[in-house]
Amino acid sequence: MNAHFSNTQAPIKLYRNPMSGHCHRVELMLSFLNLPYETIDLDMANGAHKAPDYLKINPLGQVPTIDDNGFVMADSNAIITYLTQKYSDGYVWWPKEPEQAAEVQRWLSVAAGEIAQGPCAVRLVKVFGMKLDYDRAKSITESLFAILEPLLESRQYLAGDHITLADVAGYSYISHAPEGGVSLQPYPAIRAWLERIEAHPGFVGMKRSPLPTA
Template sequence: MTPIKLYRNPKSGHCHRVELMLALLDLPYETIDLDMANGAHKAPEYLKISPFGLVPAIDDGGYMMADSNAILVYLVQTYAKESKWMPKDPKQAAEVQRWLTVAADNIYSGPCAARLVKVFGVDLDHSAAVTKAHDLFKMMDTHLDGRNWLATETITIADVAGYSYIAHAPEGGVDLAPYPNVRAWLARVEAEPKFVSMATSPIPELA
């Protein structure tokens, strides 16, 4: 199998969730780090792969896709040997989709946004992002009480989509100490065979 090309920023949680999925599925892949500081993600040749100029994007033998959650769906429906990653049961599939929405909304505006401020210097309301992150983690800690995974009884793409920015929330100044169930869930993801970590950044004062 020809390696799947993953265009990325190595410190992006969106990119890491795709790399994590590739690793968990034991798929051959190569990473291509874009010099985003110098506009590589806006270059005409890259816009042919990712029309919005965003990372991550993949090139799988000529098939291009540039949305992290969509890439997760594509990878498991194309290559997964087990149906657990994206269940076919309508209720379970709906649970997975709900958490993909959380990843695109609550996680993005909470722990992701807080980290964008601290790691990348993006001009966002850090205090509001930290508040949203804690609101999310309180809900998740309750949700994970007595259960191992977010959507079903096994790991799914919901867990992969949620992991990266939550695991690295301290880099955005968000303390995970008050959330034992969330931390236990992160540890379960990290214990999965073939798990790969994301590049880390210095941890600022936590809130």
């Protein structure tokens, strides 16, 4: 368990696997918002996420889950949406304008779809040995990157010219795609976008696999 205190608010508990991009998505949002939090690492290899005590918190037996002083929420995209709506000022993370708000929602859906089926899945195969269709996952990743590269040549961030929830949802697995055998070298605009996120105040990285990367 690690605690991160940045103000006087009681820390939010984050149940996680430190090598999960879904969990890192939440930790990144907590840190960007300068919220105090403590991480509770689950030994998922030995079934800690299926233990009766944890299933009381998250009946699906998944990570991440947060406990914000009694308010319990699972699902990474739901959590980061909750955190920004409760704790951020203005409309930086979720724009007020309908067009930009729709863009953010679109990329949250991509994070749950193509990013999960592509960059997340190739990493699950290479790092965790999961029996998924690697060729399909790699093809989805490369098709996604072929869309992202020209988009990020024309704008600074996924939903426009300032950072939003879209970037938080997309960052973790895309930045770690090389661990899944997909190189980022052919994509300078994507790499520049990742660097802009990493330069944002409060950025925290995700634990990297010790395995060779692409």
